[in-house]
Amino acid sequence: MKLDRRRALALLGLGAAAPAATAAAAAYKGEVAFNHGVASGDPTQDSLILWTRITPLDKKGGDIAYKWRLNPIDRRAGGAKSGEGVTGPDRDYTVKVDVGGLDAGRAYTFEFESAGATSPMGRTATLPAGSVDDVVLAVASCALYPNGYFNAYQAIADLPRVDAVLHLGDYIYEYGGPGSYGMDSKVADKRPHDPPHEIITLADYRTRHAQYKTDPQLQAAHARAPWIVVWDDHETANDSYKDGAEDHQPETEGDWNTRKAVAIKAYYEWMPIREPAKGKSMEAAWRSFHFGDLASLIMIETRLTARDHQLNYNADLKGTTPEDIAAFRAKLDDPSRKMMGEAQHAWVADEVKRSVAAGHAWQVLGNQVVMARANIASFSDAMGQDGFEKAAADLPENVRARLTKLNNLAPLNLPYGLDMWDGYPPDRQRLYQNLSAAGASPIVVSGDSHAFWANELYDAPEGGRRVAVEFGTTGITSPGGGDYLKTIPLGEVYMKANREIVYNNQAVKGFVLLTLNRDQAKGELMKVSTITDTAYETTVDKAFTVTPVAGGGVSALAEASEQPAGFNCGC
Numbered sequence: 429m430k431l432d433r434r435r436a437l438a439l440l441g442l443g444a445a446a447p448a449a450t451a452a453a454a455a456y457k458g459e460v461a462f463n464h465g466v467a468s469g470d471p472t473q474d475s476l477i478l479w480t481r482i483t484p485l486d487k488k489g490g491d492i493a494y495k496w497r498l499n500p501i502d503r504r505a506g507g508a509k510s511g512e513g514v515t516g517p518d519r520d521y522t523v524k525v526d527v528g529g530l531d532a533g534r535a536y537t538f539e540f541e542s543a544g545a546t547s548p549m550g551r552t553a554t555l556p557a558g559s560v561d562d563v564v565l566a567v568a569s570c571a572l573y574p575n576g577y578f579n580a581y582q583a584i585a586d587l588p589r590v591d592a593v594l595h596l597g598d599y600i601y602e603y604g605g606p607g608s609y610g611m612d613s614k615v616a617d618k619r620p621h622d623p624p625h626e627i628i629t630l631a632d633y634r635t636r637h638a639q640y641k642t643d644p645q646l647q648a649a650h651a652r653a654p655w656i657v658v659w660d661d662h663e664t665a666n667d668s669y670k671d672g673a674e675d676h677q678p679e680t681e682g683d684w685n686t687r688k689a690v691a692i693k694a695y696y697e698w699m700p701i702r703e704p705a706k707g708k709s710m711e712a713a714w715r716s717f718h719f720g721d722l723a724s725l726i727m728i729e730t731r732l733t734a735r736d737h738q739l740n741y742n743a744d745l746k747g748t749t750p751e752d753i754a755a756f757r758a759k760l761d762d763p764s765r766k767m768m769g770e771a772q773h774a775w776v777a778d779e780v781k782r783s784v785a786a787g788h789a790w791q792v793l794g795n796q797v798v799m800a801r802a803n804i805a806s807f808s809d810a811m812g813q814d815g816f817e818k819a820a821a822d823l824p825e826n827v828r829a830r831l832t833k834l835n836n837l838a839p840l841n842l843p844y845g846l847d848m849w850d851g852y853p854p855d856r857q858r859l860y861q862n863l864s865a866a867g868a869s870p871i872v873v874s875g876d877s878h879a880f881w882a883n884e885l886y887d888a889p890e891g892g893r894r895v896a897v898e899f900g901t902t903g904i905t906s907p908g909g910g911d912y913l914k915t916i917p918l919g920e921v922y923m924k925a926n927r928e929i930v931y932n933n934q935a936v937k938g939f940v941l942l943t944l945n946r947d948q949a950k951g952e953l954m955k956v957s958t959i960t961d962t963a964y965e966t967t968v969d970k971a972f973t974v975t976p977v978a979g980g981g982v983s984a985l986a987e988a989s990e991q992p993a994g995f996n997c998g999c
Contacts (some may be wrong), residue, residue, distance in 0.1 A: 447764035454493035454514050458486035460543045461745070464638060465647030468552035468814040469656040469700030469715065471592065473532040476554060478525040479700040480540045480547050481641065482515060491516035494542040496525055501551070503536040512815070520634045522697045526757065527649070532557035533720075550651040560720030565792075566590045566653075568938040569875025570598040570903030571640070574619045576959025578645040580904045580938050583956055585648035587941070592717075594655055596875030597660025597796045598906065599699070602627050602635050602675065610907070614960045628681050633694035641698065650700070657699050658713050658727050660796040660876055664691040667847055669735040682831045688732060705706045714772055716779045723790040723944050724783035726776060730796045734769025739846045741837070753840055760843075760853065768851040768859070776890070777862040784866050789946045789976050791868045798900050799849040799856065800883035805925035806838035807831070807916060815898045819915035827912055845877070860887045860895045867980030870896035871949055873940065878908035880938075880953040882931040882972045882985055897982050899951040901940040902933070905959045910935025931970050938969070949974050950988060 464481040471477075482492050489530045491514050500507040507530070515523045523540065529585065530536075533556035540547040566696040584593060603609040604621035611620065622633055622639045640646060661667055664687065667674035674944050681687065693708050695701075704712030713729040745756045759765075768776070776793075783791050820828045834844075843850035850856075863870050864887065872885065881900030886892040902908060909918045910933070919932035931953075938955040953969040971988040 445847070446937070447786075454491045456484055456486070456490035456543075456997070458483060458484060458488075458543070459483055460492060460545050462540065462542075462545060462547040464641040465650055465701040466538065466540065466547050467549040467650035467655060468538065468550055468653075469655040469657060470656070470702045470715070471553065471555050471656075473557045473718075475526060475528045476536075476552055476654060477700045477702055478521060478527060478538050478540075478550075478552070479523065481520070481522045481638070482540070482542050483699070485520065489517055489521075492521060492542055494523055494540055496523075496538065496540050498527055498530075498536050498538045500531075501537060504633075507531055507534065507536075507540075516915050518541050518696050520638075520694070524700070524703065526702060530554050538922070548647070552654045555717060556720040556766045558720055560722040562945040563723055564589050564591050564945060565725075565902045565942045565944075566593045566873075567596065567873045567899065567942055568593060568649075568904055569596040569901050570878055570906035572598075572601050572610045572903070572906040573640055574608075574616040574621055575613045575907060576615060576801060576905035576937070577962050578904055579641050579647075579959055579962065579964045580954075580966075581643075581646040581649040583954065583964075584939060584967075585645070585652040587652075589628055590653045590941075591719070593649060593655045594794055594873060595655055595657040596794060596873065596901070597658055598662040598785065598875065598903075599657065599659070600633075600640050601662045601906075602636070602665050606634075610905075619720045626675075626681075628687055630690035630694060631690050637694055637698035645931060655700050656717060656725065656727065656794065657691070657701055657732065657794065658729060658794060661731055663695050664688050666733070667738060668731050669737050670732060672737065674738075681958040692732070711771075714775055716783075718783070718786075719944075721787055722946060723792055724779065724786075724788050725792045725794055726779045726783075727794040728768060728772065728796075730767050733772060734766045736765045736767075736852075738851055741842075741846070745842075745894075748837075748840065753842075756842075760851070763854040765848060765852055765855065767855040768933050773858055773862065774857075777866065778867040780863060780868045780870075784868055784980075789869065790944050790949060791863070791866075791870045792942075792944075793870055793872045793896075795872050795874050796850045797872050798845065798881060798883075799872050799896075800881065800885055800926070800928040802844045802850060802922060802926050802929060804834055804838045804840075804842055804844045805921045807835045807921055808925055809838070810921040811917075822914070822915050823913065828951075831913065831916070838925075848877075857887070860885070863895055864893065864980060868896075869976035869980060869982050871942070871944075871951075871974070871982070872896050872898040873942065874900040876900055876904045877934075878903040879910075879932060879934040880936065880940075880955075880969060881929065882951065882970065883928050884930060884985055885928060894981055896985070897972075897985055899940050899942060899953075902936055902938055902953075902955075904939070905937055908934040909934075930972065931987075933969055934968055938966070947975060952988075 467479040498509040535553040665673035665675040883898040936955040941952040955969040
């Protein structure tokens with residue numbers, strides 16, 4: 429069935445979080461299993477989302493009754509909640525309960541029960557109200573199942589404290605089958621994608637989500653703390669935008685609106701995110717979370733709401749003459765090209781103003797792609813021509829050709845990533861203007877790039893005002909540039925060539941641990957020692973601190989000392 433935009437958006441609104449049917453109405457009487465763990469998410473001061481999936485062991489299926497329980501960890505009198513409901517094949521047997529009437533800043537355990545089976549127990553908490561000393565957030569992105577074990581998720585689960593986990597997208601990947609992305613890993617034969625082909629249909633996306641949630645390390649991270657999530661591109665297809673994707677071919681894969689609709693339907697079914705109002709699945713991803721009087725987390729969506737088609741050097745840069753470069757820059761600097769769109773910009777501006785007016789020390793932007801200016805760097809300048817050629821000689825021919833092309837573009841002062849905010853400079857400037865006008869002290873957290881970043885964001889290419897800092901997280905398992913270019917010091921080269929990049933490491937896997945207090949924020953870039961063995965260590969790659977500036981803005985990043993001995997965990 430081909431969907432127009434209106435019908436696609438209607439499909440996106442399907443699937444109620446709270447089932448209308450009663451337990452007595454359930455038709456299924458067979459055995460069940462909880463194969464996909466439990467999760468919680470979208471915490472507020474008085475509510476939480478609880479999630480699980482019930483697997484019917486009888487393939488005939490049917491509607492399944494369940495019960496849920498939420499109990500305060502502190503055992504003080506009052507505060508326990510329970511209920512019942514029904515799930516079924518219309519939402520792939522997933523369960524999502526929006527529990528209200530809770531106490532602020534209170535920790536809970538929760539579990540589900542169905543047909544005599546009990547789920548694993550999860551731990552969660554509401555957001556605090558009033559005065560808050562500090563907040564600890566884990567920031568994750570980009571988990572490619574075949575490429576390695578999810579050790580970084582286990583490391584998050586094993587943290588001594590984490591108040592919430594932010595996942596900035598690429599929770600699943602759409603690829604599949606022999607020779608697909610990640611299948612050259614040492615452990616890919618143990619972790620091939622299911623289904624074994626690129627996912628396109630609703631059944632495909634559901635199966636892929638189900639596979640990821642069978643992973644015990646991911647289950648442990650979900651059971652540890654509430655998650656706050658947003659999709660990036662691979663939850664639909666690579667380099668997606670409002671009207672299409674690089675990895676979508678309409679002639680063989682059908683209508684983009686249809687694929688986008690079923691992908692997002694599966695996402696809402698399988699993720700611990702609050703259900704959207706009918707027809708508002710994109711806008712429902714825009715939401716704010718307030719950690720008492722200390723910080724606001726503002727989650728933005730930069731893929732499917734308004735993003736225009738990305739520029740591409742092969743298609744849009746016809747040559748390297750001054751006329752060619754001027755024509756390309758005219759496209760790049762076209763103010764009509766959008767990353768977020770006017771409605772979301774207005775919403776972000778209002779949320780930031782409210783946070784500043786409330787006296788919050790920090791405004792954290794949960795953002796998918798790297799925001800800093802990062803121009804293509806010259807490897808031959810950084811390494812010397814002989815050093816570059818020697819390092820490149822050891823690379824596969826196709827990789828060497830791409831690297832040489834990049835090196836030749838470096839003198840043109842063009843952006844490295846056209847899928848990043850660098851590909852939409854006027855829209856980034858609109859965001860910066862709104863942040864500055866509000867007097868905010870912003871911290872941007874980013875995913876997508878499979879690399880660690882510590883960046884200082886300025887409102888002009890030269891000079892200008894420092895608007896924010898950015899901590900970019902590397903992938904949980906997804907390969908970075910350093911995995912392919914082992915003889916090239918990518919991070920060092922890009923740090924030297926770009927003033928906004930304070931630190932960059934493209935050769936490790938892990939997550940960012942962000943600790944906020946009123947006087948300082950600390951971003952620790954946490955790396956795991958391997959993704960091809962489940963025995964690993966977690967260490968601090970680098971750590972940086974930043975302080976808010978009175979009247980708005982932030983200080984420069986300062987490198988911080990590592991954690992004391994004994995912090996590392998081995999699993």
